[in-house]
Amino acid sequence: PPVEDPELERLHLERYPDPRYSKLRAAIGGLRGVAADEVFLGNGSDEVIDMLIRVFCVPGVDSIVVCPPTYSMYGVFATFCDVSVVEVPLTSDFELRPEAVAAALTPQTKLVFLCSPGNPTGKLLACSDIEAVLAASTGAVVVVDEAYIDFAEGASVVPLLRSGRYPNLVVMQTLSKAWGLAGARLGMLLASRQIVEILNKVRAPFNVSSLTEDVAIRALGQAATVACHVQQLLSERQSVAAAIEGLALGRVFSSDANFVLFRVKNAKEVCEAIAKDGKVVARYRGSMPLCEDTIRVTIGTYAENEQFLAALRKATQ
Template identity: 50%
Template sequence: MAPVMLDANENSLGSVGPGDFSRYPDPHQRAIKADLAKLKGVSADNIFLGNGSDEAIDLLVRLTCTPGQDRIVVCPPTYGMYEVAANLNDVRVERLPLTPDFQLPADAAERLAQSTAKLVFLCSPNNPTGNLLAPAAIETILRSFKGLVVVDEAYADFAEAPSWTTRLAEFPRLVVLQTFSKAWGLAGLRLGVAYAAPALIAYLNKIKPPYNISAATQQLALAALADASQLPEMQAELLRGRAMLAQQLPTLPIVEHVFPSDANFLLVRFNVDATHVYDQLRARGIVVRNRTSQPGCAGCLRLTVGTAAENARLLQALTGIGAEQTIEKAAN
């Protein structure tokens, strides 16, 4: 006989609408963790699930840093949420800028070994630059930095490199972030993952909200995991689109440089005003990301790989913008 659940003040009559979500979801997301553990070759105790990777980032800062006292390290240009989480929690930010080719500086491990920061965030493949950080540099930091080393692998499914989840047992201070928003195509679900030593995962579970992953999200994530065989073909199609854009964009007169990418986007430097290009693309109904204000990204826009039709439309629009620039120069 099924238990009579009268403890949580839920609506015992059911839900308004077509689905039944009248009961609170599993606060430990055990079914998803079991499937993910098999897929990733880790233990369920190594897995934390968050409302997007952003929740894991925020909780890691709150777990390790005392407000008004401690600091984190970021490596600009990089994902902005690390700094947002620090600011929200009154935690100072120490910046270790990447080199002009968007790698960690040669003395990064030495500088971090002397730092009193509690966390360093290493985004690899990096956003907005798209490239993997050199594994040897990350490993040296893992061996010398005293705090937690967070490797954000949101775009790792588009890169030809092993995940740092394969090294969790070797490095107890390693945290690996992944997400269902990119390769899995589930950005609207807001489901992120942190992989770490069981003791650290246990702390994250203690400070998270009780029901941080909704029942609907859990159901849809389980359905996606059951269809994981679709993932390789989606990856392959996006990589074909990335390769095509990487080949075609440099042929455009207004494009100065296309940076190598291990992600599902390309960072592109223009030899004309990039903000003007951004505005002109918007006027043509194409929205990209303006990264001109980021360190090392002057004149750059970040272009997500779209469908074949979207990629063709982007190239056509950039060709038109370039033609207008040529006419303007001739007129002046």
């Protein structure tokens, strides 16, 4: 290290990381009940999304299917790669429409992105609907983005992966949400050995730093503490949702994630007022399909939530 610092020296950053990330992949596999060679790691899930598109799609020829309202980066990365994006909207209750997805598939469809729980919907997709999409999409890889899955206990589709029934299933998770490590940048993809092997062949040799590896291994050893924090957050989420309901502004959507989506008249102005007066960031989501006049607020600490609710009351009184 360039400076005398025992902390830095302990990290041995003069060495490259383990190119196979064996220890970290085994730790993740152990936690999720899959083998280490069924785990692929990326610099956040965003890198994994980008890689899936680059690996499976031919620019100018192939397409992906997305189900809006959904996480915008699937479409952004596809567009960067000149891969076309076919949209099959969810229902107005934010449920998947498996028959409509099946009808949208063509021989050029290489990836179907499903987000569960959804961003910005907060809604978990029905496992039977995901299975129907998997069964229909034999020519495409179905990516289930479970970035928020730790807030929806026991609802992961990883057991479907373990069943071996769907070789076209890929599950993405991240340490950015429930694990509170967005700055560390660790995205995880769980899939068949064949898919993981293909991705490992094309990734940059050291796409995850040894700092991230170290932090992630330490965090994964604290799963019980994380589960405890998640429980606290879920109870806060319930209080915040009830307080918003109490203001009778419009529909408050039920949430399986760490945020709440709700409807309010003049949502954009309300959002701006909350940011200005309450110094709290709530996201205006009204420009997304099926989300007219909605705001998405992330659950924070008790004090932050109170601050948000006070600003919301003031902006809507």
